[in-house]
Amino acid sequence: MIWYWRVFCGITQREFLRFIQQRSRFLSALVRPLLWLIVFAAGFRAVLGVSIMPPYGTYITYQVYIAPGLVAMILLFNAMQSALSMVYDREMGSMKLLLTSPAPRSFLLISKLVATALVALPQVYGFLLIALWVEVDPPLIGYLAVLPACLLVALMLGAIGLLISSFIKQLENFAGVMNFVIFPMFFLSSALYPLWKMQEAGPLLYTICAYNPFTYGVELIRFSLYGELSLSNLVIVTGLTLVFTLLATLSFDPQRGQKPKR
Amino acid sequence: MSDKPLYLATSQLSYRYGAKQALHNLDYQIVKGQFNALLGANGAGKSTLFSLLAGLLKPQQGQIICYLNGKPSQLKRPSREYLAQLGVVFQQSTLDPDLSVGQNLLYHAALQGMAPKAAQRSIQVELERLQLFDRLNDPVRTLNGGHKRRVEIARALVHQPQFLMLDEPTVGLDLDTRQQLTAYLHERCQTQGLTVLWTTHLIEEIALEDPVLILHQGQAQHAGTCANLLAQTGANDLKQLLQRTASNSAQEPKL
Numbered sequence: 001m002i003w004y005w006r007v008f009c010g011i012t013q014r015e016f017l018r019f020i021q022q023r024s025r026f027l028s029a030l031v032r033p034l035l036w037l038i039v040f041a042a043g044f045r046a047v048l049g050v051s052i053m054p055p056y057g058t059y060i061t062y063q064v065y066i067a068p069g070l071v072a073m074i075l076l077f078n079a080m081q082s083a084l085s086m087v088y089d090r091e092m093g094s095m096k097l098l099l100t101s102p103a104p105r106s107f108l109l110i111s112k113l114v115a116t117a118l119v120a121l122p123q124v125y126g127f128l129l130i131a132l133w134v135e136v137d138p139p140l141i142g143y144l145a146v147l148p149a150c151l152l153v154a155l156m157l158g159a160i161g162l163l164i165s166s167f168i169k170q171l172e173n174f175a176g177v178m179n180f181v182i183f184p185m186f187f188l189s190s191a192l193y194p195l196w197k198m199q200e201a202g203p204l205l206y207t208i209c210a211y212n213p214f215t216y217g218v219e220l221i222r223f224s225l226y227g228e229l230s231l232s233n234l235v236i237v238t239g240l241t242l243v244f245t246l247l248a249t250l251s252f253d254p255q256r257g258q259k260p261k262r
Numbered sequence: 263m264s265d266k267p268l269y270l271a272t273s274q275l276s277y278r279y280g281a282k283q284a285l286h287n288l289d290y291q292i293v294k295g296q297f298n299a300l301l302g303a304n305g306a307g308k309s310t311l312f313s314l315l316a317g318l319l320k321p322q323q324g325q326i327i328c329y330l331n332g333k334p335s336q337l338k339r340p341s342r343e344y345l346a347q348l349g350v351v352f353q354q355s356t357l358d359p360d361l362s363v364g365q366n367l368l369y370h371a372a373l374q375g376m377a378p379k380a381a382q383r384s385i386q387v388e389l390e391r392l393q394l395f396d397r398l399n400d401p402v403r404t405l406n407g408g409h410k411r412r413v414e415i416a417r418a419l420v421h422q423p424q425f426l427m428l429d430e431p432t433v434g435l436d437l438d439t440r441q442q443l444t445a446y447l448h449e450r451c452q453t454q455g456l457t458v459l460w461t462t463h464l465i466e467e468i469a470l471e472d473p474v475l476i477l478h479q480g481q482a483q484h485a486g487t488c489a490n491l492l493a494q495t496g497a498n499d500l501k502q503l504l505q506r507t508a509s510n511s512a513q514e515p516k517l
Contacts, residue, residue, distance in 0.1 A: 003375040010372020014358070014365075021360040093354040100316055101373035102345040 007103045008111045015115040029077065029123045033070035034130060041066050042134075053194060055226040067128075067136040068222035069191025071146070072214065074123050075154045080182055082116040083161030084174050091171050106249045113162060113245065117154035124150050141227040149224035152237055153217035159244035160213070166251040189215040190222075213240050268329050269294040269425055269457040270315065275324035277310050284310040285480045287324065292425075292473075294329070295455040297448050299468045299488070301504065302477035308461045309353065311477070312429045315459065316340075316350050330424075346374065349418030351428040355410055357417075359403035363394065366402060367417050374421040381420065388416040392446070408439035415443065419450075426450075427459045432467065440467060465500040474500070476507060483507045 019025060041063040056064070089095040098108055128136070128143065138146075164181060168174055188208045190198075195215070199206040209215055216236045223230035270292040277285040285307045292298045302308050313319040314326065317340030326337040328344055337344060357366050364385060371381030389395040392412045402410065411431055418426055426447070432440040444467045450456040460467065468474060468488050476484040476491075484491050484507070488500065497503040 006372055006375050006377065010369055013372070014361070014369045017361055017365055018358070092356075093352055094356045094358070096316070096318055096352055097350070097356040097370070098373065099318060100345060100348060100350050102342040102375065103373070 004103065004107065007101065007107070008114070011108070011111045012115040012118060015112075015119050019119045025081070026123065026126075029074055030126055030130070032077065033073050033127050036070055036073070037063055037067065037131060037134060037136070053196075055223045055228045055230075061135065063131075063134050064136050065194075066192055067131055068225055069186075069189070069218050070131075071124050071127065071150065071221050071225070072153060072189075072191060072218045073186060074127055075117075075120050075150060075217070076157050076182060076186060076214065078116065078120040078123065079154065079157035079161040080177065082112075082158060083165040083177075084171075086112075086162065086165045087168050087171050087174055090165075105252070109162065109249050109252060110245065113155055113158045113248075116158045117151050120154045121147065121150060138225045139227050142225040145224040145227050145229075146221060149220045149234075152234075152241060153221060156213060156217060156237055156241040156244060159241060159248045162248035163244055163251060166248060166253060185212060185214045188212050189218055191215075191218045213237075213244075216240070266296070267294040267332070268292060270329070271327045271334075272311075272314075273325045273327065275311075275314065275321055275326065277307075277314060277319060277322050279310075283480055285314075288477075288480070288482055290475055290482060290485070292457065292459055294457050295451055297444075297451050297458045297460060297469065297472045299472050299474045300459060300461045300477065301463065301465065301468070301474060301500070303463055303504070305479075306477040307480040308463075308477055309429060310480075312427060312459075312461055316348065316427060317345060346421070347424040349421070349423035349426040351411075351414045351418050351426070351431050353429040353431070353433065355414065357402045357410060357413060360401065362399050362401055363389070363405070363413050364398040366413065367420055370417045371420050376421055384420050384422065385416070388419050389413075392416050408435050411435060411439070411443065415447075419456075424455075425457045425459070427461075429461045430463070431460075432462065432464060440464070444469075465504065468500060476504065478507050 044062055086095070089098075098112075099105065101108060124146075125143075164177055168177070186192075188205070189212045190209065191214070195206065195209055198209045216233045220230055220233040220237050223233065268291050272288050272290045275285055275288040275290070276283070288307075288311065290311070300308055300311065310319065314321055317337075320339070327334045328337050330343060330347065340348075358369070361369070367385045367389075368378070368381055371385065376384070385398075386395060389398060392415065394409065394412055394416065397405065397409065397413075402413065405413065415428070415431070418428075428447075432443060435443075444460070447456070447458050447460070448469065451458055462468075470487070470489040472488050474484070474486065474488050474491060475482055484495065484503065486494070491497075491503060492499065495503055495506070497506065
């Protein structure tokens with residue numbers, strides 16, 4: 001058991017060291033959601049009113065509404081960044097080093113997923129700290145309750161990223177992921193607008209949002225941030241995390257994208 | 263069949279990438295405690311054989327047999343025991359340029375399940391042997407090509423493996439550095455019984471007593487110690503032997 005713990009610690013430590021070395025990554029991880037919160041949400045708060053809805057007990061500003069969605073956005077970009085680095089490592093050959101470890105391949109991949117999820121947490125708390133400035137001030141218990149929720153959502157998104165990276169042959173193709181995965185996933189969810197608003201917009205949009213895993217992640221974070229447990233979202237996110245992790249580990253092929261030398 | 267103890271052997275090993283046959287019915291023996299050289303031109307199948315022996319590819323046909331404790335056992339999938347005794351240096355650098363030399367080596371030691379204190383001791387010993395301990399805290403991106411290669415060799419030996427595989431590790435290095443690296447590994451073979459598989463297309467890196475396999479188009483062309491091969495074929499040196507192998511192949515009718 002201690003042997004596996006050492007391997008896990010090594011992988012996690014490396015992810016944190018890389019994160020610390022890449023300071024611009026931390027800055028961009030914070031700037032992106034803060035722009036949405038401070039610029040976009042401030043501009044739209046007069047247009048987009050949010051009526052009383054759980055978990056909020058009263059009328060809320062638009063900034064308060066989109067804060068959980070922006071937390072999930074941080075987790076989404078972090079997961080896709082990790083998936084990108086997997087494709088990069090595979091193309092550059094560094095992945096081979098990981099795979100010559102005596103630890104089982106599935107253990108190595110899951111350790112990498114957990115390590116990536118852990119790296120996202122300081123980014124989330126950095127964002128929530130700055131969000132206090134625009135009166136996004138959930139109860140203290142919410143800061144604690146959101147931790148396991150964020151970890152679980154980060155794992156689910158990381159597994160989706162790993163699954164996507166398994167099907168990408170070359171690094172250049174990853175730009176397509178931005179257009180066809182990240183943006184639809186974010187916009188077609190409850191991150192920016194409540195689902196009932198989507199229902200008003202049209203049944204198709206609502207159905208897409210309702211089947212988007214990201215929606216359940218956002219809602220799990222939203223309820224947790226206000227100290228409430230949303231059992232249905234928890235069950236769905238846990239189930240999706242298990243399914244995507246299983247699919248990602250089964251479809252992982254370290255040789256993908258590597259052509260024989262001539 | 264070699265009369266010396268073996269570390270690994272392949273029997274009728276084949277591998278293809280789609281229509282391209284990379285290895286074809288290869289019988290090969292890696293002698294324990296020796297500097298085994300795998301020679302061949304680009305595209306001969308060296309890297310494919312390397313990936314198969316490192317467990318990165320699964321054999322499509324044939325067998326890989328390991329003599330880890332003296333007894334032969336077929337490697338269908340690389341066992342934890344086999345991988346724990348394996349050190350690998352890949353052709354492309356796999357060091358993380360953003361991390362320091364020490365952090366790179368500690369990461370590798372952790373992947374091998376080593377305790378941090380034991381890892382730090384071993385890292386110091388390996389870096390001192392390669393005269394790089396003073397660069398422990400330097401970021402890898404500040405090292406030159408030769409130093410990076412030495413760090414990779416130190417990393418591959420941190421967990422004290424019995425078997426070290428190196429895939430064209432001297433590509434892009436100057437002659438002095440290449441000679442230093444081969445001399446260092448020959449010494450490790452002699453003094454510590456390390457088994458080395460050195461993949462190269464640079465013949466001057468091979469000593470007369472080294473077991474050699476010359477691969478050509480995925481097939482074994484010549485096998486034996488370098489001295490025996492020269493005696494058997496009447497070639498003046500390995501360069502001439504390689505040239506003959508290539509020209510004989512060019513004269514074969516294409517099917």
